[in-house]
Amino acid sequence: QPVRLAEYTPPAYVVDTVDLHFELGEEWTSVHARLAVRANPDRAEPGALFLNGREMELLEVAVDGRPWPETDYELNEESLTLHGVPEHFTLEITTSIRPQENTALEGLYKSSGTFCTQCEPEGFRRITYFPDRSDVMARYTTTIVADAERYPVLLSNGNRIGAGTLPGGRHWVQWEDPHPKPSYLFALVAGDLARVSDAFTTLSGREVALHIYVEHGNEDKVDHAMRSLKAAMAWDETAYGRECDLDVYQVVAVEDFNMGAMENKGLNIFNTSAILAKPETATDADFQRIEAIIGHEYFHNWSGNRVTLRDWFQLSLKEGFTVFREQQFAGDRYSAPVQRIEDVRRLRTAQFPEDDGPTAHPVRPDSYIEISNFYTPTVYEKGAEVIRMMYNLLGAEDFRRGTDLYFQRHDGQAVTTEEFARALEDASERDLSQFRLWYTQAGTPRIHVDGDYDPEAGTYTLHMRQEIPETPGQRQKEPMHIPIAVGLLDGDGNGLAPRLTGEGERAETTRMLELREAEQSFTFSGIPEEPVPSLLRSFSAPVRLEFGYRDEDLAFLLANDEDLFNRWEAGQELARRALFRAMTAYRSGAEIELEGTLVDAFGALLRGGTGDKALVAEALTQPDESYLADLMDWPVDPEAIHHARRSIRVRLAQALRDDFLYNYRAHQADGEYSADPEAIARRRLKNLSLAYLVAGGDEAGIEAAREQFRQATNMTDRLGALRPMVAEDVAGTGGALESFYEQWKDEAEVVDKWFAIQASSPVYGTLDRIKALLDHPAFNHKNPNKVRAVLGAFARGNPYRFHAADGTAYAFFADQVLHMDGINPQMAAALARGFSRFRRYDEERQRLMREQLERIRREPQLSRDTFEIVTKSLGDG
Ligand code: ARG
Numbered sequence: 001q002p003v004r005l006a007e008y009t010p011p012a013y014v015v016d017t018v019d020l021h022f023e024l025g026e027e028w029t030s031v032h033a034r035l036a037v038r039a040n041p042d043r044a045e046p047g048a049l050f051l052n053g054r055e056m057e058l059l060e061v062a063v064d065g066r067p068w069p070e071t072d073y074e075l076n077e078e079s080l081t082l083h084g085v086p087e088h089f090t091l092e093i094t095t096s097i098r099p100q101e102n103t104a105l106e107g108l109y110k111s112s113g114t115f116c117t118q119c120e121p122e123g124f125r126r127i128t129y130f131p132d133r134s135d136v137m138a139r140y141t142t143t144i145v146a147d148a149e150r151y152p153v154l155l156s157n158g159n160r161i162g163a164g165t166l167p168g169g170r171h172w173v174q175w176e177d178p179h180p181k182p183s184y185l186f187a188l189v190a191g192d193l194a195r196v197s198d199a200f201t202t203l204s205g206r207e208v209a210l211h212i213y214v215e216h217g218n219e220d221k222v223d224h225a226m227r228s229l230k231a232a233m234a235w236d237e238t239a240y241g242r243e244c245d246l247d248v249y250q251v252v253a254v255e256d257f258n259m260g261a262m263e264n265k266g267l268n269i270f271n272t273s274a275i276l277a278k279p280e281t282a283t284d285a286d287f288q289r290i291e292a293i294i295g296h297e298y299f300h301n302w303s304g305n306r307v308t309l310r311d312w313f314q315l316s317l318k319e320g321f322t323v324f325r326e327q328q329f330a331g332d333r334y335s336a337p338v339q340r341i342e343d344v345r346r347l348r349t350a351q352f353p354e355d356d357g358p359t360a361h362p363v364r365p366d367s368y369i370e371i372s373n374f375y376t377p378t379v380y381e382k383g384a385e386v387i388r389m390m391y392n393l394l395g396a397e398d399f400r401r402g403t404d405l406y407f408q409r410h411d412g413q414a415v416t417t418e419e420f421a422r423a424l425e426d427a428s429e430r431d432l433s434q435f436r437l438w439y440t441q442a443g444t445p446r447i448h449v450d451g452d453y454d455p456e457a458g459t460y461t462l463h464m465r466q467e468i469p470e471t472p473g474q475r476q477k478e479p480m481h482i483p484i485a486v487g488l489l490d491g492d493g494n495g496l497a498p499r500l501t502g503e504g505e506r507a508e509t510t511r512m513l514e515l516r517e518a519e520q521s522f523t524f525s526g527i528p529e530e531p532v533p534s535l536l537r538s539f540s541a542p543v544r545l546e547f548g549y550r551d552e553d554l555a556f557l558l559a560n561d562e563d564l565f566n567r568w569e570a571g572q573e574l575a576r577r578a579l580f581r582a583m584t585a586y587r588s589g590a591e592i593e594l595e596g597t598l599v600d601a602f603g604a605l606l607r608g609g610t611g612d613k614a615l616v617a618e619a620l621t622q623p624d625e626s627y628l629a630d631l632m633d634w635p636v637d638p639e640a641i642h643h644a645r646r647s648i649r650v651r652l653a654q655a656l657r658d659d660f661l662y663n664y665r666a667h668q669a670d671g672e673y674s675a676d677p678e679a680i681a682r683r684r685l686k687n688l689s690l691a692y693l694v695a696g697g698d699e700a701g702i703e704a705a706r707e708q709f710r711q712a713t714n715m716t717d718r719l720g721a722l723r724p725m726v727a728e729d730v731a732g733t734g735g736a737l738e739s740f741y742e743q744w745k746d747e748a749e750v751v752d753k754w755f756a757i758q759a760s761s762p763v764y765g766t767l768d769r770i771k772a773l774l775d776h777p778a779f780n781h782k783n784p785n786k787v788r789a790v791l792g793a794f795a796r797g798n799p800y801r802f803h804a805a806d807g808t809a810y811a812f813f814a815d816q817v818l819h820m821d822g823i824n825p826q827m828a829a830a831l832a833r834g835f836s837r838f839r840r841y842d843e844e845r846q847r848l849m850r851e852q853l854e855r856i857r858r859e860p861q862l863s864r865d866t867f868e869i870v871t872k873s874l875g876d877g
């Protein structure tokens with residue numbers, strides 16, 4: 001049943017042009033497709049023509065204008081195969097579909113009255129029978145016919161080449177896309193939408209019209225997206241030399257969408273949550289996320305669309321590279337170290353556990369049951385880390401030479417990760433053969449480092465050992481090629497300029513070491529005193545690195561390291577140690593103490609040693625409960641994690657009460673809301689301080705939160721107050737939640753936040769409250785944003801309640817997975833991942849979770865999506 005990379009064969013037939021004609025209706029939508037098909041000259045015996053297709057009614061098939069006899073084709077649930085076709089012919093297919101009943105949100109569907117599409121990865125086959133694979137690229141012309149009043153706006157890829165009215169109140173518009181593309185980049189939108197327009201002039205003087213389409217009434221929430229789009233277009237010109245190749249760039253926001261957004265050629269479709277923002281309704285984090293996603297989809301126009309994928313195993317070729325580009329863009333727009341901290345936090349909370357569990361897979365997987373299950377943190381986030389490591393190994397200049405060569409060499413082609421690596425090699429004369437293991441070996445490498453100072457010789461040696469854990473289907477692992485950025489600090493906290501034995505004088509204080517062996521040592525000369533090493537600076541590789549720092553060393557690095565990322569890292573490690581000591585105390589029934597080192601180090605930060613407010617806020621942000629679970633040895637104890645984390649927070653809040661109060665007051669906003677990095681950093685530190693004050697039970701702090709909640713003029717501050725109130729369930733929280741809902745009930749994105757805050761609070765979000773949220777009139781299982789806001793937030797953000805020892809939440813959640821599976825298999829499979837790490841828990845919880853997984857698996861109509869996750873989790877499929 002699984003699809004395997006090793007079984008890839010080129011298509012037997014290629015398609016040069018696709019002419020689509022849609023008749024959109026309330027009951028039925030008919031699709032007429034006319035394809036120019038020809039045998040693939042690269043294949044000797046083309047044989048039968050195989051077309052994918054599902055969930056449609058086939059009305060007619062004709063070859064060169066004549067109906068194709070039924071005896072010469074085979075039709076089943078998933079495909080249509082034509083036997084004995086000529087070498088070269090026109091194929092016409094008419095199908096009938098019911099978009100208004102499509103709740104899977106793949107193919108053509110309706111979202112709040114608007115027709116829209118999601119074709120990646122395999123949605124096009126729900127629109128017409130077609131060789132629905134990314135290495136079949138064609139030129140598309142699309143004609144859309146629909147009721148003029150209900151659907152005044154009719155859009156598809158490319159340029160609008162014609163329009164007209166028809167009898168019966170209908171009208172039509174025709175679009176032509178000059179760029180050949182795979183079917184997964186096809187898009188269509190029809191609805192009654194408002195349009196906000198602007199324009200961008202490219203470096204070479206091409207005028208690109210920019211249109212963002214939203215529901216009427218949301219026109220005042222697209223400024224930020226438009227500004228971000230123009231910034232992304234300019235950034236790609238300078239950072240990668242990539243110009244926009246379009247005359248019109250259109251973006252449409254829809255409410256019901258499985259993911260964040262989609263890069264369809266010239267017609268991006270976005271989840272409203274990834275577009276709509278104004279200060280009253282969106283937080284700083286939303287503004288930043290929108291800018292990143294707008295950039296991401298725009299960057300795909302080169303990394304994904306101009307150069308596309310040979311097959312879905314290559315997904316990371318476009319996603320890893322595009323996430324990396326997005327991260328660079330965001331780092332340039334705000335703060336590079338803060339961006340890095342956020343990227344690494346996401347990698348550690350989402351990807352490391354995946355890499356360590358039953359659904360672990362390589363960045364380039366070698367088999368799948370359902371490709372939709374592979375839009376994972378490994379393909380996206382670890383994939384971006386793989387690109388970043390190549391950047392680290394080559395340096396900025398050679399990396400750019402490599403990407404230029406890649407784009408030039410493969411423009412218009414459908415390629416593999418191999419072509420990317422080869423272009424970088426050819427441009428840099430570096431050998432990446434061992435490095436390619438990052439694409440094929442799953443599992444997060446562990447690196448153990450020891451330091452050895454020799455005062456006689458004035459040398460300092462780092463001994464490194466790498467180990468790659470076993471993952472499903474992969475027992476033996478080869479040593480990887482890993483860039484490890486290292487600095488050495490002297491006793492005053494100054495960076496030395498380390499040179500490896502045998503090298504001449506060096507100026508740079510960060511050295512990129514290249515670990516290639518299972519065990520390898522690096523010796524630095526001319527080291528006057530025992531240094532404190534700063535390892536894996538800026539997180540130069542996605543590994544778990546261990547070094548026997550003393551707490552004082554960590555406090556020293558936190559205060560002095562020139563690498564801002566590693567300052568944060570040192571603070572996190574100090575906090576992690578305190579948390580694990582607290583867990584031990586909790587489990588033995590002892591009083592939880594907080595040592596002076598952490599309090600002193602964090603106090604010094606708050607008192608302004610660094611000047612970098614964003615960094616201070618990041619440093620004082622506690623690792624979340626699910627990340628701590630990932631770090632814990634078996635069995636994970638969700639109660640110990642929760643109580644230890646909470647009491648450390650309370651104790652820090654009390655010990656540093658005056659500092660938090662000072663920071664809260666000192667960073668009040670003056671004047672208008674602004675989303676510049678400095679203003680965002682101030683709000684971040686202010687609201688972090690407020691959260692600690694509330695956690696510490698400080699009366700002044702709680703009063704300040706209530707006050708800020710009432711007076712706030714932007715959503716960042718309003719939630720900055722409400723979130724800690726809900727997290728601690730302080731008196732007045734219920735009323736605050738009610739008034740919040742009353743005020744914002746017409747703003748879907750805000751209602752999602754309201755749901756998520758409750759569902760992810762371990763104190764407030766009890767199972768009964770979660771159930772009540774599902775019964776709330778604003779909740780809707782058909783809307784993925786609502787499902788994520790309640791069920792996603794509960795499973796991922798509230799492990800204390802999710803893993804309640806009696807298993808009641810497990811049974812409830814499995815019911816939800818089953819219910820969702822009948823509506824939207826992709827969302828159901830995503831939820832089912834909530835059980836995937838059940839073996840990390842104690843025997844009783846394991847038993848309870850296994851019972852639910854088995855119950856889900858017994859469902860006779862189970863989707864392929866959920867089946868794959870459940871069987872892999874159970875580890876016997
Ligand atoms: N290519 C899109 C992006 O990352 C996401 C594709 C959505 N895929 C899906 N299975 N829903 O930008």
Ligand code: ZN
Nearest residue numbers: 296300319322
């Ligand atoms: Zn993407």
